[in-house]
Amino acid sequence: MIKxxxxxxxxxxxSTSVLAEEKTQADFDVYVAALKKEAIEKGYDQALIDxxxxxxxxxxxxxxxxxxxxxxxxxxxxxxxxRVPQWKIDRARKLYKEHQDVLEKVAKEYxxxxxxxxxxxxxxxxxxxxxxxxxxxxxLVTLAFDGRRETMYKNQLWAALDILKEGHITLxxxxxxxxGAMGQTQxxxxxxxxxxxxxxxxxxxxxxxxxxxxFASIANYLKQEGWNDDLTWGRQVKLPEGFxxxxxxxxxxxxxxxxxxxxxxxxxxxxxxxxxxxxxxxxSDLPNVDVTAAMVMxxxxxxxxxxxxxxxxALMHWNRSYYFATSVGYLSxxxxxxxxx
Numbered sequence: 001m002i003k004x005x006x007x008x009x010x011x012x013x014x015s016t017s018v019l020a021e022e023k024t025q026a027d028f029d030v031y032v033a034a035l036k037k038e039a040i041e042k043g044y045d046q047a048l049i050d051x052x053x054x055x056x057x058x059x060x061x062x063x064x065x066x067x068x069x070x071x072x073x074x075x076x077x078x079x080x081x082x083r084v085p086q087w088k089i090d091r092a093r094k095l096y097k098e099h100q101d102v103l104e105k106v107a108k109e110y111x112x113x114x115x116x117x118x119x120x121x122x123x124x125x126x127x128x129x130x131x132x133x134x135x136x137x138x139x140l141v142t143l144a145f146d147g148r149r150e151t152m153y154k155n156q157l158w159a160a161l162d163i164l165k166e167g168h169i170t171l172x173x174x175x176x177x178x179x180g181a182m183g184q185t186q187x188x189x190x191x192x193x194x195x196x197x198x199x200x201x202x203x204x205x206x207x208x209x210x211x212x213x214x215f216a217s218i219a220n221y222l223k224q225e226g227w228n229d230d231l232t233w234g235r236q237v238k239l240p241e242g243f244x245x246x247x248x249x250x251x252x253x254x255x256x257x258x259x260x261x262x263x264x265x266x267x268x269x270x271x272x273x274x275x276x277x278x279x280x281x282x283x284s285d286l287p288n289v290d291v292t293a294a295m296v297m298x299x300x301x302x303x304x305x306x307x308x309x310x311x312x313x314a315l316m317h318w319n320r321s322y323y324f325a326t327s328v329g330y331l332s333x334x335x336x337x338x339x340x341x
Contacts (some may be wrong), residue, residue: 023145028058030041030144032284034156042147044161049281051171052164059134060140076301076326083123083327089334092122095337106199110219110298111229116217116311119331120318121184123280128184128286131208132177136189140180158182168204183207183219184214195221225314232314232328234293234308237286240277248295248305251322259320266294273307298322 032053036277039049096103096118103114125131140160144153164171176182185207188197196205199216206213220292247266254262268276270293274286278295286307293307306326315325 015226025058025119026117027290028142028145030112032056032141035141035144035154038305039158042158044165048161048165050238052137052161053141055135055137055171057135057138058145059114059138059314066290074323076322076323079323080327080330083323084331084334088122088126089331091127092335093322094247095122095127098273099211099215103215106219107229108173108211109215110223110225110227110318112219112222113229113232114334115213115332116233117155118335119328123324123328123333124186125184128211128214131183132173132174134180135181136174137171139178140177140189143180153180154255156189159193163189168192168206169208173208184211185217187217187221191221192217195224221318222311222314227311227314231291231309231311233311233325233332234283234296234306237273237307238279238281238283239305242275243277245295245297245301249308249322250297252297254307256317256320259316260313263294267292268294270307272334278307295321296326298326 015022024169035056036049036053039053040046053239096114100114103117104244106112107114111144121127137157137160140153140157144150144157160174163169163190164174174182177186179199181187182192185196187207192205192207195217196207197213197220199212200210202210204210207217216240216282249262249266270286270289270291272297275291278286280286291309292307294312296306296308296312298304304326312325312329313327316322318328319325
């Protein structure tokens with residue numbers, strides 16, 4: 001009986017899988033028609049809908065890319081050299097100098113150090129060079145049609161229509177990654193609508209071709225998420241033998257709310273961490289300043305440990321990955337103050 005039940009369940013599972021894989025262009029066309037009707041009900045102009053959805057082709061490669069993202073086993077020791085090679089550090093320093101006037105003006109206005117703006121610019125789009133060539137509308141419609149995260153991608157789609165309606169980009173240039181991330185900042189459409197800035201005052205928030213807008217948009221994002229330019233991001237530290245790692249922030253998929261609760265439980269003053277035996281990597285004392293920090297363990301107890309300051313939370317809001325947030329901090333440090341003066 002148990003064996004028979006297992007066969008039935010397996011058959012049902014396979015049938016569901018086959019049905020999912022058998023979605024056709026005809027199914028897609030029906031789905032698009034329903035989306036267009038919903039867009040009308042939301043108040044979008046018929047001409048905009050017709051133009052935008054004319055680009056909404058069924059992109060099997062987008063679904064394939066979403067389902068088959070690489071799961072390579074990484075540690076920070078292997079990740080950082082690939083994400084932040086010396087050529088990228090050199091390029092970041094060079095471009096900082098080239099854009100120094102506007103970067104430092106933006107930094108002052110938003111209260112976000114320029115080196116972090118450049119680091120995010122470099123890591124997200126290779127300083128604007130790699131923005132993706134997929135139709136944003138086509139990608140978002142395809143991912144919504146796929147169904148696994150339909151609500152999320154439909155919300156992104158409505159936000160994308162808002163961007164077109166407001167004239168920030170023309171449809172033919174509305175390109176991004178296969179997942180819908182856009183421009184030099186690689187904002188998703190909802191992030192664009194929340195954080196993008198028309199810094200040069202030309203009436204468009206142009207994160208695709210206007211560096212000033214991209215820089216200000218990055219800074220605005222961080223500032224709105226609580227950035228404090230009196231602080232840096234964190235520092236790598238050494239732990240004493242037998243350190244209790246109960247309240248260290250570890251890797252794992254958690255909601256934003258759960259992660260912030262873990263942060264709160266881990267947070268201590270630098271004086272408290274000093275008393276617990278935590279030291280700088282060279283063995284010297286932690287800074288004698290009135291600052292709190294949480295302990296972050298991106299890998300395991302044999303890997304790197306970081307004391308992360310409040311600004312780290314803003315980086316984790318941008319991308320809730322310890323590897324990503326740490327790479328931004330690492331590149332910003334390598335850009336460094338002496339290199340930009």
